[in-house]
Amino acid sequence: MTDPFREIWRPHRYKVFYGGRGSGKSWAVAQALIVMCDMANIRVLCCREIQNSIKDSSYQILRDTAERLGISGRFSFLESEIRHKLTGSRFIFKGLLRNEQSVKSTEGIDLVWVEEAQTVSESSWEVLIPTIRKPGSEIWVTFNPLNADDPTTKRFIENPPPEAYVRKINFDENPHFPPELRAEMEHDKAVDYEKYLHIWEGFPRTVSDAQVFKGRYSVESFPDDLWKKADRLFFGADFGFARDPNTLIRCFMYDRKLYIDYEAYAVGIEIDELPAFYRTVPEVDNWPIHADAARPETISYLANRANPPFRISAASKWQGSIEDGVAYLKSFEKIIVHPRCKHTADEFRLYSYKVDKTTGEVLKAIVDKNNHAIDGLRYSLDGYITKPGLSKWARLAQ
CATH class of the missing domain: 3.40.50.300 (P-loop containing nucleotide triphosphate hydrolases)
Known part of the structure; x- marks a missing residue:
């Protein structure tokens, strides 16, 4: 070390x-x-x-x-x-x-x-x-x-x-990290992940009522082959603009939980570099990818000119699709992010509703940042997140 x-x-x-x-x-x-x-x-x-x-x-x-x-x-x-x-x-x-x-x-x-x-x-x-x-x-x-x-x-x-x-x-x-503190750390990580991030990982305290996924997610390891118990894998891509990153998210549903087990996340990826970038995520060639509809030319390139081509299509968008997607994600008993998906974990911690600076009131609008992996996650579930309004699971959760 x-x-x-x-x-x-x-x-x-x-x-x-x-x-x-x-x-x-x-x-x-x-x-x-x-x-x-x-x-x-x-x-x-x-x-x-x-x-x-x-x-x-x-x-x-x-x-x-x-x-x-x-x-x-x-x-x-x-x-x-x-x-x-x-x-x-x-x-x-x-x-x-x-x-x-x-x-x-x-x-x-x-x-x-x-x-x-x-x-x-x-x-x-x-x-x-x-x-x-x-x-x-x-x-x-x-x-x-x-x-x-x-x-x-x-x-x-x-x-x-x-x-x-x-x-x-x-x-x-710290090679001398004492077992007594390790026990406290593991307890906080299991029961209050936001507290764990602040106390043990040294992140500034940002948790508040404005945090979109407060109490809804955790970051923890799970077996790499757990996905085989699920019905299928889901892949979602968000395309980068200027300094924004390209992302590819892989996830699956199992036992009423949503697991996120792989991410590709990088800034400055050229269109001809996307195939190799995507293929850093296992199984991507074997399943459909749903992607950001705002870049039809990129989707066309990946679907027709990549060698071999990807099974990629545009995810549906509508007025309120972000809010409907968030509601669907929050309908799971828990969202579990694998520790190797560091950027996704960071976004879940930071993704927030707007706050009135004068009154401190939390508003319904979601801040448009810290969302590139989360957007990819929403796109991956195209067809499960439906228009209009909430999914079946979200209605049952209310």
Whole structure:
């Protein structure tokens, strides 16, 4: 396994490690800082948004790390700071909230560690970053994302600054992930998948009443040959436009559940590359494909000029076909997405209804994004999703 923290030893103005619980981010950063301070004279500022006392800081994890490495005797653990007896290194601890002047007056800092940075406000970042101006100084950031629009997520994940190394790290890259946490993780994954994604996979909290498939799906493994117990396989294709991806989705129905077991998903696929792209999905030559009717020329090419040709046709569309398709998908007891279908899983998490920005009211209209795999899924079930209104299963579910 590649060390996810190897860049911690290379120069970057910003080193940002984020992700879910149990990834070992704080332990790795604490170890690097203790070792560095044992080797050279370094001044380290350890920050959190709120620090009412030293107990609220990273003081204890640094002390525990020095003891674990067997070098705690080289440090003096004082009431409000840590000093190295030989190199002269110092750890200073400060809260950022309502502490602007104290932060600004901190001089000569080599490294800053901002822990639990998901709670740091934009105003705190605007004070801290210009303060750290010593040549070669670095700002290290560790956090579990909170909301998609919180200041730290927007600053370092959505729009990372120049000279930033940004790395997402989760429990699956931690060789010391304890069995107690694994049991908690598996429980959350089984009973509350949205919670699992936020707590353990490090996704920002986006789950709300606006999420179209909230509580209706899970991502879990199942046997590759389970489809043979079903009546048939379904294939659906959505064609890419400009920067939008081409997708091909394979699914099947079994025991009142809908299983999605393969996806092809890529941007920039030329029309003559589509046959090879589609054939990365097993069994595609043996079953019909229903595709986006908006590209009849692409359907014609695949049906007549591909070698061998595909059994591909346009899926039906009508006013309200998206809503009818969503209703049909929600009529299954559960939609189960195989973990290898990563883009499909992401879309199920993000596919949302519009929200009135003033009132917060969830509207009936669906946002036209995060839907390329889901559109392919709807097309695959052409003939089962019917006009007008709801399918038989959806009517029974009401």
